[in-house]
Amino acid sequence: MTAKLIMGTEIRETILEELAAEVKAIQAKHGVVPGLVTILVGENPASVSYVTLKIKTAHRLGFKEIQDNQPATLSESDLLALIDKYNKDDSIHGILVQLPLPKQVNEKKVLNAIDPDKDVDGFHPVNVGRLMIGGSEVKYPPCTPAGIQELIVRSGVPTAGAEVVVVGRSNIVGKPIANMMLQKAKGANATVTVIHTGTKDMASHCKRADILIVAAGVPGLVKPEWIKPGACVIDVGVNRVGEKVSEKTGQKVAILKGDVDFDAAKQVAGWITPVPGGVGPMTITMLMLNTLKSLKFKLGIA
Numbered sequence: 663m664t665a666k667l668i669m670g671t672e673i674r675e676t677i678l679e680e681l682a683a684e685v686k687a688i689q690a691k692h693g694v695v696p697g698l699v700t701i702l703v704g705e706n707p708a709s710v711s712y713v714t715l716k717i718k719t720a721h722r723l724g725f726k727e728i729q730d731n732q733p734a735t736l737s738e739s740d741l742l743a744l745i746d747k748y749n750k751d752d753s754i755h756g757i758l759v760q761l762p763l764p765k766q767v768n769e770k771k772v773l774n775a776i777d778p779d780k781d782v783d784g785f786h787p788v789n790v791g792r793l794m795i796g797g798s799e800v801k802y803p804p805c806t807p808a809g810i811q812e813l814i815v816r817s818g819v820p821t822a823g824a825e826v827v828v829v830g831r832s833n834i835v836g837k838p839i840a841n842m843m844l845q846k847a848k849g850a851n852a853t854v855t856v857i858h859t860g861t862k863d864m865a866s867h868c869k870r871a872d873i874l875i876v877a878a879g880v881p882g883l884v885k886p887e888w889i890k891p892g893a894c895v896i897d898v899g900v901n902r903v904g905e906k907v908s909e910k911t912g913q914k915v916a917i918l919k920g921d922v923d924f925d926a927a928k929q930v931a932g933w934i935t936p937v938p939g940g941v942g943p944m945t946i947t948m949l950m951l952n953t954l955k956s957l958k959f960k961l962g963i964a
């Protein structure tokens with residue numbers, strides 16, 4: 663068997679086209695566009711490149727975008743004052759603070775200061791609680807888990823009654839996707855097992871999975887013999903395992919590998935995401951979807 667590839671790069675394009683059309687229609691009818699502010703403190707190169715990509719995508723969709731770059735020396739109180747300003751700004755529907763923050767700033771305090779109704783990253787405890795309750799309580803599912811669910815649903819993978827095994831229990835991937843997949847809802851309603859470093863006999867759990875979601879950050883952790891034939895394998899891991907010179911640019915680029923032995927796993931699985939090009943492209947896409955949702959909540963049309 664050779665697995666069908668779940669290409670995040672392609673699914674992203676479809677979703678972005680849908681979002682752009684919706685933004686246009688809302689602008690025509692209500693005269694407003696989604697407003698997103700990205701707050702970047704300092705010049706961490708990885709953060710700069712993430713923020714640049716977020717801004718580019720927001721522009722492509724016709725959002726109002728404010729890029730608020732601050733020096734690495736910014737105090738915690740000044741950052742809290744900035745968040746307060748955007749919390750009160752009616753033209754801003756999503757506030758994104760790029761992590762990590764410099765040492766003098768308490769990250770938790772800053773994230774908790776964002777108005778939960780503008781927390782399009784979905785990390786505020788209020789939104790974590792809403793996600794746990796499920797149903798109409800949910801406002802902003804965190805972006806990477808939301809992207810994973812979207813990949814599964816849009817690929818036609820059945821979820822109701824499926825055995826879902828999630829490897830990893832982080833607050834940004836493992837716990838939220840496990841919680842989302844067990845909800846009594848479309849694209850979910852599964853029986854979920856969560857694996858971590860305290861799990862005994864990880865292989866036996868993985869072998870049961872109709873949908874195996876791996877977010878451990880350990881290259882090649884999941885072996886092909888752990889995969890049930892025909893299963894859907896979602897590899898969230900992004901691991902830098904070396905460098906190579908890009909044929910396109912002549913510049914050094916990272917060699918990325920997932921948490922699954924891709925070449926061998928695709929011979930057994932029914933569906934599989936590649937790394938890169940699978941889950942990765944979905945995160946920013948879902949951030950845009952959440953920002954548009956925030957405007958729709960405000961207009962009462964969500």
Ligand code: NAP
Nearest residue numbers: 806830831832835858859877878879898899900941942945
């Ligand atoms: P994390 O916070 O380091 O959590 C890793 C989880 O995996 C932990 O719960 C850990 O268990 C578990 N784990 C690690 N090694 C294990 C092993 N040998 N056996 C069983 N469980 C193991 O990582 P994360 O933030 O969730 O990210 C996971 C991976 O996804 C990383 O490679 C990251 O780069 C990638 N990622 C990609 C995207 C994207 O594509 N957009 C977004 C986020 C993350 P314990 O809790 O017991 O320590």
